[in-house]
Amino acid sequence: MLRVVHFEIPAKDIPRAVAFYRTVFGWEINKWNGPMEYWLATTGKKGDEGIDGAFMDRSITKTTVNTIDVPSLDEYVAKITGAGGRQCTPKAEIPGVGFFCYCEDTEGNLFGIMEALPGTAQR
Secondary structure, three states: OOOEEEEEEEEOOHHHHHHHHHHHHOOEEEEOOOOOOEEEEEOOOOOOOOOEEEEEEOOOOOOOEEEEEOOOHHHHHHHHHHOOOEEOOOOEEEOOOEEEEEEEOOOOOEEEEEEEOOOOOOO
């Protein structure tokens, strides 16, 4: 069985959203040192149950997105499209992390799939 390993919360005002989740839930949230505005959220201690996530600009997506860890992005894109879903973004490399794309299920729900590089946290 494959698991949800990451969530993304879209925000119109990312610093305001970050402040809200830090204040309400005590999450540790830090800006990612990458090419886009993306803030990584640690929601609990390492080894505890649950998943971590991120905040991103609402212009990318309007809804919270869950990302599922898959062993092969290409294989699962084929499974998704074969079952009536669709691939919404091209396969993209996240340096040092793995490969990722957004997909949509048969009901129009957006989700991500991630093929982690061997030895990264998702595996």
